[in-house]
Structures are given as C-alpha cells and as structure tokens.
Amino acid sequence: MLDLRSVTAGYTRGAPVLRDVSLTVAPGEAVGLLGPSGCGKSTLARVAALLHRPDAGTVTVDGEPVRRWRHRAPRDLRTAFGVVFQQARQAADPRLRLADLIAEPLRATGRRAEVARRVPELAAAVGLTGDLPARRPHEVSDGQLQRACLARALVLRPRWLVCDEMTAMLDASTTAALVAVVEEYRAATGAGLLAVGHDRVLLERWCDRTVDWAPGWTAAGAADGTRNQSPQDPTHSDRVIDSVVSGS
C-alpha cells in the first residue's frame, strides 16, 4: 500500500503549491491522477516517489512510514520506486550511453553482477534494438530516450512505479508501446502504479481507476497563471540524476 495522508508540499517556505492531499494506491493497483497544467500534480508525484520532502502530512509505503527523503531515505525504500519523468532529455545524463543509463541504478546499488543479464533483457523489452543501446542521448530521438528511461526505472524491479507525464512528449505509437511495457512489467511483478497526467482518455484506458485533482488541493496563489517552479528549476536534472543514481 502506498498511502499519502494530508500532504502539503511546496518549494518556498510558507508558500505550498499543494495542500492537504490524500491518495492511496493498493498493491498491484494502477491509479491515474488527472489534473490541469500547474496544479501541483508533479509535486505530489515527487512526494510519492520520496523525491521531495513534504511540509506536512505522512507517506506510508507498505506499512512503513517515510521519515527521510531523497538520498537520505533508506536504500531498500528508495529502490522500491521506479520513476519516469516527462522530459527524457532532462532526466538523462548526456554523457552516458543508453546501456549505461539503464545499468546505472544497478551499479549505484552494488549489483554490478546483474548488468550483463538485465540490461540487454530490458533494452529488448522496451524496443531498443540494434546499436541503439550503444548510443548517447544526442544520437537518439525523444521516444528512444524515453524508452531507455523506462528501462532504467524498471531495472531494480521496483514494487512501485511513478510515471509523471511519461508520454506527454511522445507520438501515439510510442505512447502505446511504453504503456504496454509498463503493463507487462506490472503483470509479471504485481507492482503498483501512480500515473500522473492530463490526458483523461489515456489514463482511463491505462489505469484501474483515475482520481481527479480537487481544486482545493492547489494552494491559494499557486494557480493564477503563475507557473509552479518545480519542473523547470535549474537543479531539476541534478535532482533527477541524484534520485536515479540512488547509491552514493
């Protein structure tokens, strides 16, 4: 069970972007969270994936209350989550070949021995064929890079998947392909899913149930046409890399 209770979170002290949000995902369940641009749903996804410490409220993962966040969270809790972000370009280290990108979480958690077996297996599962795993991010399309980012999220066999607008930049066929990969993984492992997005048609087709973002969840002042800062701020990609490379 992934349980968020009365979560309030934001990036500036005293100015939260979301307030008093509660959400539960049962084991093996796929929940789609629907909300408009800038409502704070990405921030909630980051809280759920232990990547952002909430100002108030509790997060409980499989019965264990979360007390520490990001790199301070215990490794077995951190590695229970696989996260896929909207902007694959910002979520990938440009220096790494795609195969190394996928292998990085294994290396960072001292499971190098599994690289030789897991990486080719996952590259094939997400459709990265031929010499694609040997290329660097600038040599592949957005869709191909997102396939690698999905493989990276699955490589540690997480019990929970958090997909924040995973397919918003992608064409219809790549979207359907990536969703099929996630669903195959969930069928094989029983992992739960929190998929965040604004595409109702997609999330209703994909998930067991969808939850609409309640207007009251967006903190006052955060939705007047002013952008919430989270996805664009300059340290974002560092944090992403920091979260994916969860060892160190």
Add this chain to the structure above:
Amino acid sequence: MTPPQPPQPSPSPVPDAPDAPDAPDAPTAPVLSVRGLTVRFLMPGGRRVAAVTDVRFDVRPGECLALIGESGCGKSVLTSALLGLLPGNARTTGSALLGDLDLLTADERTLARTVRGRRIGLVPQSPAAHLTPVRTVRSHLSETVAALTGVRGRTARRAAAEAAAARAAFPAGHLDRHPHELSGGLAQRAATALALVGDAPLLLADEPTTGLDRDLVDHTVDALRRHVDAGPDGTGRALLMITHDLAAAARVADRVAVMYAGRVVELADAAAFFGAPGPRHPYSRGLLQALPDRAFTPIPGLPPELTDLPAGCAFAARCARATDRCATPPGPADPVACHHPHPAAPEATRA
C-alpha cells in the same frame, strides 16, 4: 535511391495579392507551394542523413495543413528549411515558393528582412524557452511591433503591443511578467501574439501544443484556427501545423500530411482521414490505431535510421501488408505512397 526531382512547374507564381472576393470558390493560389523538397545532412566520415526526401504539398489561404508523424521523422527539419535556419552541413534541393520567392534559395538578408515575422509567423515549440528570459512579455511585444510595423512613438507602440496581446487573448494584467512567471498556456498565447504582429500570410506552428493539457490544447488550436479564418485582408491566413498530437490535428486541420522517415506518405482530407473511410497508408492507420480511444496497440518496431534507409518503402519492415513489391519505392504521396493502400471509399473522391 531516388535522384532529387527537378522542381515541378508550380501553378503560376503569383505575388501574394489578395484574391478577388467575388469568386470565393475559385481555387486560390497557394500561399506556400513545396515541390521536391529534400534535405541531406553531411556528417563526419561521409555519412549522409536523409532527413527530408522529396516532399511536396501546398497550403492555401484560409487552410490548415497538419503535418503529423512521430519524433525524428523530419518534421522539424522541414520547418527549419522553410525558415532558412538549417545548419551549415545541410544540403537542400527542390523548391518552396512563398508567393514568388523561393525560400530554399533566398539569401539570409532577404529571409531576415522580409520573410521571418513578416511573411511567415512562427509559433514555436516550447514557447517559454523561445522567449527571452530576462524581458517581460510587454517588452517582447513592443520590440516586435517596432521592428515589424510602421508604428512609431512610445504611446502608439504601447497601444499596438496591447492590441497584439489582446488578439491572442493574452490577459493585459500579465503583460509585465517574465517568461518564467507564465503558465504553459499563457506562454503559448504570448508566443502566438508575437507571431501575429507582422500580419504574415503564412503561420508556421511547430508542435504548438507540446506539454499543454487537453483544455489548453483545444484552446490553442481553436485560437490558431480563428487566426487562419480571419486573415490580414479578409482572405484568410494559411497555417502549416507540425504536430504529433493527432487529437489536435483532428480538431483544427483541413488536410493532413503524414510524414514517415523523411517522406510524406499520405496527403488526405482531414475529415476522411480521421473519420470514414480512414487513412489509406498502413502507417497512418497504425498511428491512429495506437490512440488510447482506439485500439491502443503500438506499431511494431522502430522507424528506420535516416542514415540507412532501405531502397524500397521505408515502412515495409513494420508493415503487415508488405510484399515483395515493397522492395521498390512507392509512387508519389498524392494521395498515398504505398503499393498496398487501404481502399478509398467511393464517396471520398477528392475535390
């Protein structure tokens, strides 16, 4: 490999004079007429990237042509080619006539002084990144008004900038904000307002809805449609919208061009394409069937590498209808570049 086609004789290049309003049904001269457009990138080691191959289409006043296809199919290279913004290692052949001017051979001075902003308005992808981060929306608009129009004087320019914002439904109260303070929808409106300042007869929208939620997508494309219908002199603007958002294309387009591996593989009427009888090219059909409100099944495999395109149909390797004939290149894309297209229903005869 097909040799680059010589430029086809296009319907007599007419300067973009407004057509006589008394003959609304007469075929009007296209605003943009692209023939045999081919772009190759020369890479180190003698490799050549076949980014765009033999593309041919017209866009007429008051018409929206949606160019759809997956990322990496050459859509954005096509935009850059039309604006003269390709990098130095690109080699372009064919023609792209904007009125009597060939955009592919025009020199930088002509493009910079008479085309960009004045004859082609660009609605960019990710507008927040397109705007200058240290300046307000008002400052962007004033500068554009000063550069592109004859408006002189501080007060007049201020009024013109506010009018330009209003045309794109950008709220006056947000004019003094910087780009990072705008939501995706407002940044999009700011960019649209800038694109409209020069009253260009052709609007080029490159993925204008990426990253916007569904309501904002609808709002953005509806606004573009209004600008198409309400042209500078009553004749209507032409809109070339490049997108991978099929729902947005279905909402706004009159015609659809489907691009795959650098080629336009199907040119169709939007109503027939999205409704009955549906797309005729197997790739277009696969793309529509991948939508979550349809079959939600992906097209198997990945698009071919543009450095290593097969001699025949580039889609054959992923196509359920492929036969031996597909080892030879199919004919031109009008209406469909395929040896085994799905049949066109009899009522779908082209006008």
